[in-house]
Amino acid sequence: MTRVALRGLLGRKLRSALTAMAIVLGVAMISGTYVLTDTINSSFNNLFKEVYKGTDAVVSARSTVKNPNGFPPSFQQSLLAKVQSVKDVRIASGGVENFVSIVGRNGKIVVNGGAPNLGFSVDPKASQFNTLTLVSGSWPGTNEVVIDQSTADKGGYKAGDMVGVLGNGPVRKMRLSGIVKFGQSNGILGATLAGFDLATAQTVLGEQGKLGYIQVAARPGVSPTKLVGSLRAALPNNMDIKTAAAQVKQQSSDTAAGISIFRNFLLAFAGIALFVGIFVIVNSLSITIAQRTREFATLRTLGASRTQVLTSIVVEALVVGAIASVVGLFLGLGLGYGLMRLFARLGLELPSNAMAVETRTIIVSLLVGIVVTLIASIRPALRATRVPPIAAVREGAALPPSRFHSYRIAGSIGVTTLGFGSLLYGLFASGLSIKQLLIFIGAGVLFIFVGVALVSARFVKPLATAVSPIGTIAIAGLSLIVWPLSITFWAIRHLFGNRTEFPGFLPDRTMNRLALENAIRGKQRTAATAASMMIGLALVTLVAVFAASLTSSFRGAVDSIVTGNYAITAVNNYSPIPVSAAQAAAKAPGVEAIASVRTDYAKVFGKRTPVTAIDGKATPVIRLNWKKGSDSVLDSLGQRGAIVSDSYASSHDLRLHSQIKLITPAGRQLTFSVVGIFKPPAGGSPFGVVTFSAKTFDSAFQHPMNLYTLAKMRGGETTANSKALERALAAFPNAKSQTRGQFIDNQISALNPALTILYVLLAFSLIISFFGIVNTLVLTVFERTRELGMLRAIGMTQRQARRMIRHEGVITTLIGAALGIALGLIFGYLLVSRVQTLSFALPTLQLVIFAIIAVILGIVAAVFPARRAAKLNVLEALQYE
């Protein structure tokens, strides 16, 4: 029996290969994700090990709140002498580090993708702590800098040049004393490196008399643990003292946590792809098995038991699944490798260690691929077992209806309802953890997809009838667009004696009608094929709705809040910029009013909370809707006044004059009194959760930085005003001035990379459903061989045959698009309603594009099956049984 199954498989190579594509792509996403994230993880591990390789213990200030950039608060330099006096200490060296950028010869900051620009002190005398090696030149002296090789290459510098260095303040010109390497590699994960002597580093970072960390090496015979013990005894208890090993472990697990979020995010999309894959496999197996009814019946008459029929199908599926999983595993490794090469191209080079292919990657990939195939094959296989032996001799034998046939409609409506229930509960029930929320939403969406897919078989007729004319118009339009190309090809073919028909773009009513009838006739398979497409399109639509809502809400918010006409942000639109940039801009001619918003994190009501501070006169540039207080509050916050949003006020039971206690990352306690409560617009608040004056902020928080600055210029948005601000910011290449309109556009365009990633990941699901459509059409052509032969005999041209299949493909994808876009809009609407700061917006243009993409996918999916239909040998087709 197994041999029969395997023989059958070889006889259906094409079909099996098309089915296997679903598994191949899904598994490739899994193995690609693992290998990529594992490699990044191990790269960071090695990096941290390298950094602390000569160190036994690390001393730093304890941080109350985790800073988003990962640098602990600084502390007094005098502590270094205390450390050096501890008797177990052989050598100790203090340093500072933070973000420092290098300005290239072109006046722009050298940056590799999203990798950080790091600056730190180097101590060549404490050589065991120094992880840098000189490539050329010498170690830096006062007002000198060393940078890494790839930054030097990118910036166009060599040792001895004068280099622009940007720390916490305007650009400083310094002599490039030398070029360094980190360990053996030219760079670390794309970060740019700038090294200074301690005093220069402190000046550049605005940390005069302070240190960020102390590295300590123990005397011979003293263990790191003992060293930590004696350091603890000697130092104040707000200091954090760790062995180097513990520090490496801590930093590794911090990055691993971030990477694991990234990994789960990618795996979720692999899961979606495999879910679509299940649809595709169930559908193509069902069709194949229906076509093989007579074969199964014959096997039964020859004495095969039901179990044997079942086994033969499951074995066949297993073999396909196993082969596809292995191919997918390797494709994923290739994908991971390709992405790493791509990262390297973008300057985010991972250290030169090999790809991390863990046993887990291999096991999970293969297991998931095989199990998914098995799950998908069970239902079709069970149906095949119910073919009675008598079907072997009966003309036109069909599969007996499923056992659940009569419950089908009720069941599918039930599943859909259950799905919506779960989705709504997940979205709107209060008190769910993030994990529960995701589970309810995810399960709800999956149930809805399954339910709608089952229900939709009932509505193929109206759906197909409705989308068919749309398909006709779309195909005619697209044909017209490529018509000049078609004519050229036609002419070339003619030159070579291939007398094909002159290309036309007008629709063929008869062929479209036949295609429509065919789609309706095979409603089960049309619905199932369209459903696989529906899933991808629903999620893509959801993303588009969310993005459109976000964009329009943001636009609305800026329109209602910002009364200034210029804004200053970082070049990348989101990084904090030095306070001195705003101070420089304030001196530009034409500035009537300017205000900046500082940002950091603090502990408020025991929770890590984003806080902001207002610097300057805000009333001319910001207008808020006040529940308590008025705009004038913004300019009179004083030492201890704070404003909060109405939702925060109500959730924390705050009124005017309520007290708010806040702890800064360095551990300072501040108490504020609520002086205003505002209602943020739908697009979100311009501030953090608690907002107070910059004076208080600057005295209590280290490294004060602005998130953005708003200005009101005399005469409004003019070229002269733009120029004036640009000139004023010349010394701050990481800051850019923009008009209010540009500011909105820039902030919105910051969404684009995230959107692109989501669309690319969802494209995998669409590709899988694309192969499903190809497969269905191939099976359809195969099944209708005799009909096609008859039509050809009575006068259907090859082109008409191709058009008929193409139209059927387009009807299928358009049904998928109609269902998917409708579901996506519902999901999007629900999600947007859940997020208070958003109001629903319809992404009309995107939806039209998705529909056109659906049409194109249908056309392309039909190319191969249509060619098969056209090239069918009429004689064989007529004799075909």
Added chain:
Amino acid sequence: MSTDSKKLANKTVERDGIAVHAVDICRCYGEGDTAVNALCGVSLDVPTGHLTAVMGPSGSGKSTLMHILAGLDMPTSGSVSIAGTEITNLSDSELTRLRRKHVGFIFQFFNLLPMLTAEENILLPLEVGGREVDRDWLDEITNKVGLANRRKHRPAELSGGEQQRVAIARALVLRPTVMFADEPTGNLDSRTGGEILDLLHEMVTTYGQTTVMVTHDARAASIADRILFLADGLIEREMPRSDPSAVLAAMNELSR
């Protein structure tokens, strides 16, 4: 190739009443040592207004002959013209257009489209060719084949005989120069088969519809004006209209 059979075929009709003209056609399958000659050196004319039957045992090449005469297949050598047009150097689309205009088909398994009604099936050749429907003609043939009150039924709701009637009307709807029937009674019981044969005969007598029928049923062949006997790719014998027993006798002789 026997010159006798060529002479025989050419003698029977005048040149101007010829629907299909075939000269010295051969059809080879495969290549080299394994090549099989399905037809070798057949010449014949299909006279207009007559019913020509092609008989022969299975493997005699009768289906191959019909396919070539109908422009569905190309001879390996020799020439065929349908309604005066030489087909052997036509492209696929030119050939398709020729078939649309001049050739009608009736198949053993009816080959109706299950999702279309009887009338829609009948009109299919016009629809596919993008031609106008002649309502009077449609009504006439629909009545003639006896489907006047079955027009809106789908094939699944029709008996085998009714389905073949639909197929006959479909073949006639474009008034083809020549109609080909491939074992038209092969999938019907003998009573229904008889009715279908009567109908075919009537089409020839009433409308002068030139018809070529391939069959191995002696009774079917007996309605023909002329019967060609094929064996091993050659026309072995030709008979004028004969009764079934004479046809049967000729067949038996042939296989001996």
